Amino acid sequence: DREGVDCAPFVYIMLHKPGGLLSATQDKKQATVLDLLPEHLRRRGLFPVGRLDKDTEGLLIVTDAGALSHALMSPARHVSKVYEAEIEGEMAKDAVQRFAQGMTLKDGTVCRPAKLEHVPAACGQCVRITLQEGKYHQVKRMLAARGKPVLYLKRLSMGPLELDPELVTGGWRPLTEEERKRLKELE
Secondary structure: OOOOHOOOOOOEEEEEEEEOOOOOOOOOOEEEEEHOOOOHHHHHOOOOOOOOOOEEEEEEEEEOOHHHHHHHOOOOHHHOOOEEEEEOOOOOHHHHHHHOOOEEEOOOOOOOOOOEOOOOOOOOOOOOOOOOOOOOOOHHHHHHOOOEEEEEEEEEOOOOOOOOOOOOOOOOOEEEHHHHHHHHOOO
């Protein structure tokens, strides 16, 4: 019941972010993910937990619970975030090992070890990357450092929460009681 969400002490929403929207609460020039929600929810002071690049799609949690946001995004917590990327060309044979070792990007940014998996037939050339941090454009920058530009990027999960496959791009729904319970365990 979407109207019932408005009465809860905190709101927890799963949003399937489409490309082209900012992961922000407001912007004077561009549409944000909050523009997808009805006015009665936007008035609650909701905010996206973490950021997805403007052109990146996928799982975004929108809430007014600051403790949850901190639990999911704090670098000290090492919460896994899983992304699927369509890349140009095939990865080198040593790419899985290189990601597992972590890497330092050209600008000196140190990226913690990450898991890289090939995803057969999911798209042209797809890989799945699991990170436990979320630095600026990290997935794109790590793949670019291996000579593989990202053509399409989608976040599939954050911690124990997976993107609902029934949720259309641009769609949203309140988290289920079970999903909220799993996220509360992180706080």
